[in-house]
Amino acid sequence: MKKIGVLTSGGDAPGMNPAVRAVVKKAIYEGLEVYGIYRGYEGLMEGAVKKLELKDVGDIIHRGGTILQSARSDKFKTEEGQLQGIDVLIQHGIEGVVVIGGDGSYRGAQKLHQKGIATIGLPGTIDNDINGTDYTIGFSTAVNTVTEAVDRIRDTATSHEYTFVIEVMGRDAGDIAAWAGLATGAESIFIPERGSSKEEMLERLTKGFQRGKKHSIVIVAEGVGTGNEFADYIRENSHYQPRVTVLGYVQRGGTPVPFDRILGTRLGTHAVELLMKGESGKALGMQKNEISVHDFDYVFSDDSKDSNIVTKLADISTELSL
Incomplete structure (x- = not known):
């Protein structure tokens, strides 16, 4: 060649x-x-x-x-x-x-x-949604970008005692939401790989405010819906008035980590x-920190992507938000 x-x-x-x-x-x-x-x-x-x-x-x-x-x-x-x-x-x-x-x-x-x-x-x-690799090129930078954005939003949430619903990218995968959610201490994370009810989210928000919590962060992966949909549910079923931030294409730009x-x-x-x-x-x-090589057919197979780590991160975040 x-x-x-x-x-x-x-x-x-x-x-x-x-x-x-x-x-x-x-x-x-x-x-x-x-x-x-x-x-x-x-x-x-x-x-x-x-x-x-x-x-x-x-x-x-x-x-x-x-x-x-x-x-x-x-x-x-x-x-x-x-x-x-x-x-x-x-x-x-x-x-x-x-x-x-x-x-x-x-x-x-x-x-x-x-x-x-x-x-x-x-x-x-x-999106980190390619089979046969633990990490895709660009995923770590996107998580870093989302984490920095959520940290800034939490400053405002704390100052004004707001609940923020933040919509992140990921297509049909919840990796960005799960990793950034755990890194920022989000109260609720919604990802396609894990079943979470809006009722459970609202219950967690209510318990938090009852024990003196002044603000909350909810992170929604685009694969399960829009941030506005989740915010509307909160407004219609409680006295809270959440703010929505859609991070959008800012997640795809920036200096790679x-x-x-x-x-x-x-x-x-x-x-x-x-x-x-x-x-x-x-x-x-x-x-496992080693270069892997797979046929394209393996990458396209439905059962080769391990989403356990994503659901586990979301579960940990839920446990820690209690």
Whole structure:
């Protein structure tokens, strides 16, 4: 293999740039040519491909987002779109591609793999919802961002004796809510992996105020509903007047924390090594602090994601909030 490509796809995540940097530096160190594919699969089909040199990835390890930009593409889900993208790769002599993204990005990589293009996937998403890895690139930074935001909100909640309902990202996973909720001492955490009733939330809030508590924090993962829905329930069934904060896209930005920089670097380096060995159709991750390698089919399986740790964190937070 003489030429490889690298692309970022789907939602951006802090740590993607360190991963891109590692792929480029490792490839050049090994004597390979490396090409950046801009705007994900959409850019691939349009031929947005550029050869990258060391100078192109200088001074990016601390930057959030992705210098390769990102996009979502419905067209690449079609046979026509995939063949169009493969034609572009063939024109540039690119034999293997490192794909950094989430579930949809992996599915695109699998299609390329099935059509003869070597692909390696790196888990780049703040949601931490990729099977075969304990942590995804960007998750730790997102948790840190949410934790800092909740800490600031609690200052106002304390000053004004407010109850705050805070909605966080995560798609169908509750990892961000569970980790940030435990880290900030939230009174209630709602996640898709764990059954929690609104009645229980209201009972916990009432008991807290009865024993002299002046404020409360409720964290809601977007996979179980909106913050406004939970706040409306509180208003309709009590005398409390909760405030709502939707943290939104602020969770996806910002300087990646050291963990995400190192995770992206380790996985990016290993991805190049696998391509050089002729591997393809593999998803990299980190399990028990060791790099893990799984087939894409395993990543897509319904029973391979262990959510026990997420529910346990939420349970601990509930126990400590009594």
